[in-house]
Amino acid sequence: MIRASPRFFTVRTVQASLRSYATAHTSKSEVDLPRQILERGLQLLPEHGWDLAPATRSLGLSDQAASIFPNGKFDLLQFYLQKQTAKLASVQLKSSTPDGCVRELVHARLLANAELGPYLGEAVSMLMSPKYLPYSLEQLHNLVDEIWFLAGDKGHDATWYTRRGSLAMIYAASESFMTRDNSPNFKHTLSFCDRQLNAWSRFEAAEESVSEWFKFNAIAAFNVAKSLTR
Amino acid sequence: MIFKQIRSVNASARLHSKLYSSTTHFGYRTVAQEEKEKLVRGVFSNVAENYDYMNDAMSAGIHRLWKDHFVSKIDPGRRPGGNELSFLDIAGGTGDIAYRILEHAAKEHGDFESKMIISDINPEMLGEGVKRFENTKYHSKSRQGERVSFKVQNAEVLDEIPDNSQDLYTVSFGIRNFTDIPKALSTAHRVLKPGGVFACLEFSKVTNPLLAQVYSTYSFNVIPLLGQVLVGDHDSYQYLVESIDRFPDQETFAQMIRDAGFATNGAGYENLTFGVAAIHTGVKPIV
Numbered sequence: 001m002i003r004a005s006p007r008f009f010t011v012r013t014v015q016a017s018l019r020s021y022a023t024a025h026t027s028k029s030e031v032d033l034p035r036q037i038l039e040r041g042l043q044l045l046p047e048h049g050w051d052l053a054p055a056t057r058s059l060g061l062s063d064q065a066a067s068i069f070p071n072g073k074f075d076l077l078q079f080y081l082q083k084q085t086a087k088l089a090s091v092q093l094k095s096s097t098p099d100g101c102v103r104e105l106v107h108a109r110l111l112a113n114a115e116l117g118p119y120l121g122e123a124v125s126m127l128m129s130p131k132y133l134p135y136s137l138e139q140l141h142n143l144v145d146e147i148w149f150l151a152g153d154k155g156h157d158a159t160w161y162t163r164r165g166s167l168a169m170i171y172a173a174s175e176s177f178m179t180r181d182n183s184p185n186f187k188h189t190l191s192f193c194d195r196q197l198n199a200w201s202r203f204e205a206a207e208e209s210v211s212e213w214f215k216f217n218a219i220a221a222f223n224v225a226k227s228l229t230r
Numbered sequence: 231m232i233f234k235q236i237r238s239v240n241a242s243a244r245l246h247s248k249l250y251s252s253t254t255h256f257g258y259r260t261v262a263q264e265e266k267e268k269l270v271r272g273v274f275s276n277v278a279e280n281y282d283y284m285n286d287a288m289s290a291g292i293h294r295l296w297k298d299h300f301v302s303k304i305d306p307g308r309r310p311g312g313n314e315l316s317f318l319d320i321a322g323g324t325g326d327i328a329y330r331i332l333e334h335a336a337k338e339h340g341d342f343e344s345k346m347i348i349s350d351i352n353p354e355m356l357g358e359g360v361k362r363f364e365n366t367k368y369h370s371k372s373r374q375g376e377r378v379s380f381k382v383q384n385a386e387v388l389d390e391i392p393d394n395s396q397d398l399y400t401v402s403f404g405i406r407n408f409t410d411i412p413k414a415l416s417t418a419h420r421v422l423k424p425g426g427v428f429a430c431l432e433f434s435k436v437t438n439p440l441l442a443q444v445y446s447t448y449s450f451n452v453i454p455l456l457g458q459v460l461v462g463d464h465d466s467y468q469y470l471v472e473s474i475d476r477f478p479d480q481e482t483f484a485q486m487i488r489d490a491g492f493a494t495n496g497a498g499y500e501n502l503t504f505g506v507a508a509i510h511t512g513v514k515p516i517v
Contacts, residue, residue, distance in 0.1 A: 014433040033493035033515045059282040060516055061425020063312040067304045068427060068495040068513045 033094050034068060037061070038079045049119040050076050050126070062169050074132050077123055080176040081139045093150070101151035102167065103197055107190055109143065110174055114186065121179040144168045254409055257472030266409045267384075271352055273466045274407075280461045281324055288453050288467075289459055296502050297402060301330040302507055303500070306398055307339030308487065314343040315397040318421065320385045321404025322348040323355025325362050327431075328378070331400065332368065342374070347391070349383040356380050383397075386413045391421045402431040404487070406477040415490035424464040424516040428492055435479040435510035441504050449474065457517045480508050487512040 041055035047052040050073035052066035069075040091108045095101045113120050127136040144167040153163070174193040181189045253260050253445025256269045277284060285293045308314050315335075319328040330350045350356040360370075360380055368375045377397035381390055385401070385408055399418045408414045418428050436442040449471045457467025480487065484498040499510045 033513055034495040044500035053312060056425055059425070061316070061513075062397045062423045062427075063309040063425075064304075064306065064315060064427045065513050067311075067398075067429075068511050070303060070495075070500070072305070154354065214325070 037069075038076060040075045042080060042083065045076075045080070045119065046115055046117060050074075050122060052076060057142065061188075071132070074126055074135070077126055078135060084109065085139070085143045088113070088143075088146055089140065089149060091150070098148075098151045098153050099197075099201060102147055103194065105147045105150055106167075106171060106174070106193060106197070109147070109171070110178060110189060110193065111186065112123070113178060114191060120175075124176055124179050140168050140172060142172060166200050170200065235404065257469040257476070263409055263451055264305070266364070267351070269469075270407045270409075273469050274352045276463055277461070278323070278352070278358050279333055281355070282326065284457065284461060284467070287456050292503060293403075295482045296431060296507050297327060297330060299502065300400075300429070301327065301334050301404065303509060304398065304400070304427060304429045304511070305334070305338065305343075306331045306343055307335035308341040309339065314341070314345070316395060317344060317346045317398045317400070318396045319346065319348050320383075320399060320401040320418075321350055321407070322400070322402075323350040323352060323359055325359030327400055327402045329363070329366065329368070331398075332378070342377075344377070346378045347381060347396075348378065349385070349388070351382065351384050351389075353382050355380055384481060386410050387422055388415055388417050391419050394423050396421050397423055399426065399428045400430070403433065405430055405432055406473050412486060412490065415492075417485060419491045419514055420510045422514045424514055425482050426514045428487065428510075428512045428514070430483075430487075430510045431507060432483075432510070433474040433477060434483075434499075434505050435495065437501065437505045439477045445504075446475070480505065480510075483508075492517075 015125040037055050037059065040049075040059055041052055044058065046053050051062050052069060052072060055076075056063060066072065069224075071078075088109060090104055091105060093101045093104055095104055116123060126132060127139075141164065144164045147167065148163060155163070170193065172222065173196060174189055177192045178186060178189040183189075244429055254263050254266050255261070256266050261269065274281075306315065306317060317328070319325075319331065322328050325348055328346050332344075332346055335344055348356070348359055350359070363369060363375070363378060368378050383390060385404070399422055401418075405411060405414065415428075422428065436445045453471050454464050454468045457470075458464040477483075480501065481497075481500050484494060487498060487510055488494055490512075493513065493515050494512050496509075498512060499508050501508050
């Protein structure tokens with residue numbers, strides 16, 4: 001059941017242990033207070049959204065405590081995204097092909113957004129804002145990288161980039177679609193996502209045939225040219 | 231757990247004795263601890279009247295940008311559904327941070343209730359703040375003015391500020407002048423409520439070696455000269471420059487904040503203008 005520890009997850013644990021070293025060993029406080037605030041923020045997320053004040057208040061802290069997070073709400077959102085990406089490792093995959101696994105994982109990740117309710121829209125607009133775009137893209141990259149890894153993709157040729165780029169676009173588009181989806185269990189979002197994935201694999205197949213054709217003709221043309229100059 | 235505490239106390243004691251034994255430094259001079267307070271007081275009494283004017287001249291106005299960024303970063307003000315807050319501005323003499331905090335709270339959070347204490351060890355500097363506030367809507371006869379109080383206090387003691395009473399402790403370009411910085415930090419920890427934030431804006435170390443060279447040339451040659459030319463006081467500005475150079479670097483100071491019992495988020499500081507100044511923050515955990 002335990003898959004070979006995913007790259008992303010390993011990196012994260014190393015970071016986490018570094019951080020706990022920095023605080024727990026060198027400060028009188030035994031708990032990592034910023035992390036505690038973020039964890040509480042996640043618990044209160046369905047009720048209070050991305051605001052940090054309810055979290056600090058419920059921990060018995062001054063409202064001012066939230067100001068140690070330089071990006072406020074967005075810091076909670078980033079924390080949420082990291083956790084959601086890490087959670088994908090525990091999805092039980094049924095498909096045998098990498099493409100099928102990718103589809104299952106993307107669906108699982110999209111459906112995890114359901115608990116956000118009305119706050120998904122706010123999250124998407126924060127992610128799109130120019131100020132946070134570099135961080136958003138990093139989170140998105142981590143997500144699709146993890147998905148490909150978990151789907152068992154070991155390719156390391158030039159399509160490494162296109163596969164991640166395309167999946168990132170499909171995921172981001174589906175997530176935006178989701179903010180306006182009222183269908184039960186986000187049926188429309190999932191079918192939107194599937195259409196994009198299918199279109200993409202058709203495109204990939206088509207692209208492959210086209211480039212094969214060009215390659216064949218280029219070689220043929222070269223040979224013809226060579227025979228003519230003889 | 232106990233061992234860990236002992237270790238961190240020991241570490242802070244070592245640091246403490248290294249930096250502040252019975253003697254301390256006043257700029258590059260080594261002086262008796264009792265003397266430093268007097269000497270610093272002398273410097274600030276000398277510069278009080280021209281303090282902000284000189285800051286403008288020395289930093290080409292950049293200190294205003296730093297201060298604006300400092301206040302918007304700590305984002306002070308009453309939150310919806312929350313209580314009014316208590317702000318404490320230490321070494322707040324001329325009141326420019328305090329004024330920015332009150333304005334930010336009003337504009338960003340519609341907060342017209344939170345209280346502000348402006349404290350300074352130096353009555354002359356505090357006098358400048360009182361004078362300045364008289365020309366604002368926070369003047370002493372207004373309703374808004376009742377929210378503001380001025381106290382002459384030693385930041386290492388703060389005998390008029392009760393334990394666990396403040397939400398925000400700010401100190402801007404002040405802490406490097408304190409005789410005993412670890413003691414001031416633990417006093418900050420004492421007066422803050424759990425979740426209360428310690429925020430410090432202070433000169434720091436330029437990280438890029440090339441820029442550091444330029445900066446040190448500028449600060450050691452130009453600033454005392456400006457002091458001489460503009461306000462006729464070379465020695466006070468010589469002290470300012472030396473005290474900036476003696477102040478611990480970003481990492482060391484962040485560690486001192488943690489040793490005083492604060493929790494920091496990540497590294498606990500942000501560099502401004504290549505590290506010429508830095509903002510350090512810490513939050514007091516539940517005790």
